[in-house]
Amino acid sequence: MSFTVLMAALVIGHILADFYWQPMSWVNNRNTRHFRAKKLYLHVLVHGVTTALIVTWWELIYGWQDVLRICGATAIVMVTHYLIDLAKSYSSKGVVPFIFDQLAHLAVILLLAIWLSDNSDFFIAVWQWLIAPSTLWVLCGYLLILSPSAVFIRMMLERITAGFSATGSLPAAGQSIGMLERVLMLTFILLDQFAGVGFLLAAKSVFRFGDLSASKDKKLTEYVMLGTLLSVTVTLFIGLAINYLRA
Known part of the structure; x- marks a missing residue:
């Protein structure tokens, strides 16, 4: 319990100090002046004060x-x-x-919370x-759908549509959209939320309806439907x- 509270508090503090209490001018100053940027040191000080207050509060509790x-x-x-x-x-x-950058900061916070809470059983x-079979099967599923x-x-689409390709779209946009779509669908399925799959398909249909209606291209419509199905x-x-x- 104490580890969870400390970890959550430190993450919240990091989000506040990194995104809400750091103006964009500080970021630009750091990116242009690097170690000579005064705003970088001020930003690090904000993180230090935030961490000190959180850890003190946690120690008192x-x-x-x-x-x-x-x-x-x-x-x-x-x-x-500062180094990151x-x-x-x-x-x-x-x-x-x-x-x-964010993963490195979170790794530091995680190790810090483990050390302060003496949570040696965490690892x-x-x-x-x-190494649990259910976790490995879930990982296998996400790897397969990408x-x-x-x-x-x-x-399959090249075979069915005889080399038809949709022109006028961003390079590899369809593949990226498809991967994200399958990640969301698999997440809904693993959580037994099949209504989410229906919502996702309905939302996609709404966004694509205007393009397909405007194009009046039967091949394009069939191509999109085949890809989605x-x-x-x-x-x-x-x-x-x-x-x-994994059951």
């Missing part, structure tokens, strides 16, 4: 142990946050550096969860199989 733990936790967050943000300032601006519990399913659906069929089959295997 769950039994005061040592002020050095608060100082140590604050120093760890400030130093690691500094490294990000030299990277190319995009979604991948952003994801790695054992995580390892047991990772690249392998995309290849299968593309091959193939995607749904493959995902339903995989999802139901995973539910059966």
Whole structure:
């Protein structure tokens, strides 16, 4: 319980300090001036103060142990946050550096919460969860609906439509949309929320109706319908199989 409370509080503090209490001008200053950016040090200080307040509050609730733990936790967050943000300032601006940046911060927070709460059994519990058959089958399902399913659906569409391709769309947009669509559908199926699958299909139909009506192209309409139905069929089959295997 104490670990969960501390972890949640630290994550909330990180979100507030990183997104709500950091103006875009600070980010631009860091990206242009790097280690010379004064705003970077101010941002790190905000994270340090936030961490110190959270850890102090947590210590008071769950039994005061040592002020050095608060100082140590604050120093760890400030130093690691400075190094991670500094490294990000030299990277190319995009979604991948952003994801790695946030994952690095969350990893620090996780290790910090484990240390402060003396939760030594955490890694054992995580390892047991990772090697559980149900977890492995779910992982297998998500892997199948991404690249392998995309290849299968593309091959089926090329065979059925004799090489027809929709022009005027973004490169690989259809494949990316299909992958995201199957991830959402599989998630709904694994959670036994089949109504969510119906909602997803209805929402997609609403967005595509205008394009298909305006194009007045029967081949395009059939192509979209075939792609959608193939995607749904493959995902339903995989999802139901995973539910059966992990039962």
